[in-house]
Amino acid sequence: MALAKLGVIVLDCPDPRALAGFYAGVLGGTVEGEGDWVDLKVPGGQALAFQRAPGFVPPQWPTADASQQLHLDLVVEDLDTAEKGVLELGAKPLAEQGGSSFRVYADPAGHPFCLCAC
Template structure:
């Protein structure tokens, strides 16, 4: 018997509404909340939440001193098209040079690493 049920994955960030808006566009989700906390309802997936964190310092990838601690894997059918779309929304490339791999690494607008993974 489980002790608990997993709730939403929560990302600290400087602007919850803005970061939720980024992921809402990427995942086709809906965002609802305020400047302190915003929930993202992801169709057919795990919900995300974004929490205001004063003094937020984004992780660096790869870095032992500013460890990412976790990242999101986002499954896509077309890596090139998905890359173009997330870059237009404000993502930054961290590691996408090896086009033979089935994944590419980016940072969201707040600096959290995420991967686009071919499915």
């Protein structure tokens, strides 16, 4: 028997509304809220929340002495199309890209995420 159920995944960042907008562009959904806490409601998917963190320092990828702490794996049908879209939305590549079943990026606040082929 589970003791709890997952409510929401929260990403610390300097600008919650801007980062929620980035992920809305990637995942779809509706951005709700203003200020220090913003939610992204994704139809049929896990909700994400974004919390303002004063003094936020983005994680480093890949390095053991400045841990990334977590990353998101986003499943896509076409890596090339998804890559073009996330780059247009402001993502930055974190590794040599192309030819594999996944590609690694940082969102505009610096959190690592992967596009993973189905």
